[in-house]
Amino acid sequence: xxxxxxxxxxxxxxxxxxxxxxxxxxxxxxxxxxxxxxxxxxxxxxxxxxxxxxxxxxxxxxxxxxxxxxxxxxxxxxxxxxxxxxxxxxxxxxxxxxxxxxxxxxxxxxxxxxxxxxxxxxxxxxxxxxxxxxxxxxxxxxxxxxxxxxxxxxxxxxxxxxxxxxxxxxxxxxxxxxxxxxxxxxxxxxxxxxxxxxxxxxxxxxxxxxxxxxxxxxxxxxxxxxxxxxxxxxxxxxxxxxxxxxxxxxxxxxxxxxxxxxxxxxxxxxxxxxxxxxxxxxxxxxxxxxxxxxxxxxxxxxxxxxxxxxxxxxxxxxxxxxxxxxxxxxxxxxxxxxxxxxxxxxxxxxxxxxxxxxxxxxxxxxxxxxxxxxxxxxxxxxxxxxxxxxxxxxxxxxxxxxxxxxxxxxxxxxxxxxxxxxxxxxxxxxxx
Numbered sequence: 001x002x003x004x005x006x007x008x009x010x011x012x013x014x015x016x017x018x019x020x021x022x023x024x025x026x027x028x029x030x031x032x033x034x035x036x037x038x039x040x041x042x043x044x045x046x047x048x049x050x051x052x053x054x055x056x057x058x059x060x061x062x063x064x065x066x067x068x069x070x071x072x073x074x075x076x077x078x079x080x081x082x083x084x085x086x087x088x089x090x091x092x093x094x095x096x097x098x099x100x101x102x103x104x105x106x107x108x109x110x111x112x113x114x115x116x117x118x119x120x121x122x123x124x125x126x127x128x129x130x131x132x133x134x135x136x137x138x139x140x141x142x143x144x145x146x147x148x149x150x151x152x153x154x155x156x157x158x159x160x161x162x163x164x165x166x167x168x169x170x171x172x173x174x175x176x177x178x179x180x181x182x183x184x185x186x187x188x189x190x191x192x193x194x195x196x197x198x199x200x201x202x203x204x205x206x207x208x209x210x211x212x213x214x215x216x217x218x219x220x221x222x223x224x225x226x227x228x229x230x231x232x233x234x235x236x237x238x239x240x241x242x243x244x245x246x247x248x249x250x251x252x253x254x255x256x257x258x259x260x261x262x263x264x265x266x267x268x269x270x271x272x273x274x275x276x277x278x279x280x281x282x283x284x285x286x287x288x289x290x291x292x293x294x295x296x297x298x299x300x301x302x303x304x305x306x307x308x309x310x311x312x313x314x315x316x317x318x319x320x321x322x323x324x325x326x327x328x329x330x331x332x333x334x335x336x337x338x339x340x341x342x343x344x345x346x347x348x349x350x351x352x353x354x355x356x357x358x359x360x361x362x363x364x365x366x367x368x369x370x371x372x373x374x375x376x377x378x379x380x381x382x383x384x385x386x387x388x389x390x391x392x393x394x395x396x397x398x399x400x401x402x403x404x405x406x407x408x409x410x411x412x413x414x415x416x417x418x419x420x421x422x423x424x425x426x427x428x429x430x431x432x
Contacts, residue, residue: 247304407429
C-alpha cells in the first residue's frame with residue numbers, strides 16, 4: 001500500500017547527520033511491512049532481525065554493547081558478513097530486548113556509518129526505568145493507520161488521492177464532492193488498519209473485514225495482560241471499552257465514573273497514560289482561555305479521548321454493515337462522535353498532535369482549537385449540513401481569530417475569514 005511515511009524514510013536516508021531511527025506506532029499499523037519494503041527497494045542489502053520471533057538475538061546484547069562486537073556476532077549467527085555500505089539493519093519488535101534500544105546510543109556515537117531502523121509496539125510502556133533510553137541519540141518517526149488520503153490510494157482512486165494531498169483548496173464540482181463524501185463514509189466504517197483494507201479491497205467481503213477488526217481488538221486486549229499486571233489489565237480494558245460510550249454523550253468529556261461507579265482520577269490516570277503511550281488513543285484537553293502557548297492554558301483534568309482508528313471504534317460498538325448502505329445513520333448517531341474521532345486521527349497523522357477543545361461558561365464549545373506558530377485556530381466539526389455556527393461565533397466574538405473554520409459534509413466555501421472545509425480536506429486546515 002502507498003504510505004506517506006515512505007517519503008519520510010527516504011528523507012531520513014539522505015540526511016547526512018541522521019541517527020538510528022526509532023519507528024513507533026500501535027500494533028498492526030504496518031511498521032514491519034513499510035520498513036521491509038523500504039529496505040529492499042532503497043538498499044542493496046537488507047538485514048531483518050525480529051527480537052520477538054528469535055529469542056537468541058537477545059544474547060548479542062548482553063554484556064558489552066560495542067557496536068562492532070554486536071555486528072560481528074550477528075554476522076556469525078546469520079552466516080554472512082554485514083557491511084555498513086548500502087545496507088539497512090532492521091531491529092523489529094525491539095521492545096523485547098531493552099538493551100538493544102540502549103545500544104542505539106553507541107551505534108550513533110561510535111559507528112554512525114551503519115543505517116539502523118528499529119521498530120516496536122508499546123515502546124513507551126514496555127521499557128522500564130532501569131534501562132537506559134538513548135535520549136538525543138535517535139531520530140523518531142510515528143506511524144498510524146492509513147489516513148483518508150492513503151485510503152483513497154489503496155482503493156485505486158489515485159487522482160482523488162492527489163487532489164486531497166496537492167490540489168488547490170476550492171469548491172469542487174458536485175459529482176466529485178459527492179464521490180469523495182461517499183468514499184469518506186466508507187472509510188469511517190472500514191478505518192485504516194492495513195490488514196482490514198487489504199482484505200476488503202481484494203475480496204469486497206465486509207463481513208470478513210469486520211472479523212479482522214474483531215481479531216485486532218482481541219489482540220489489543222491480550223496486550224493489556226501481557227504488558228501489565230492483572231489488576232492494571234482490568235483497568236485498561238475497562239477504560240478502553242468505555243471510550244465509545246464516553247463519545248456518545250453530548251459533551252463527550254471523559255468521566256471516570258462512566259468507567260466504574262465512584263471511580264476517581266487516581267484509579268485510572270496511569271491507565272490512560274498507558275493507552276496513550278501505546279498509540280491506541282488520542283487525548284484532547286480542555287482550554288477556556290485560548291492564548292499562546294495554548295498548552296500552558298490547558299486544563300489537564302478535563303479531556304476527551306478518541307480511538308486511533310474509526311473502524312475499530314465501529315467494531316467496539318458492533319455497528320452493522322448496513323451502515324455503509326445507509327451512511328447518513330453514521331452521521332446522526334453518537335452525536336458526531338465518529339466525525340470528531342476521524343478529525344483527531346487525521347490531525348495526528350499529519351503531525352498536528354497538540355489538540356485542545358474550548359468551552360465557555362455559557363456552554364458554548366468549539367471541538368478543536370490548535371496552535372500554528374503565532375495563531376490559534378478554532379475548528380468546529382459538523383456531522384451534518386446544518387449551517388448553525390453558534391458556538392464558533394461565540395468564540396469569535398470573544399477572541400477575534402484571524403480565521404474561523406467549520407468542517408462538515410458541505411462543499412468548500414469561504415466568506416471573509418470564515419471557511420467551510422469539507423471533512424475529507426481537514427488534514428490541510430493549516431493552509432487556510
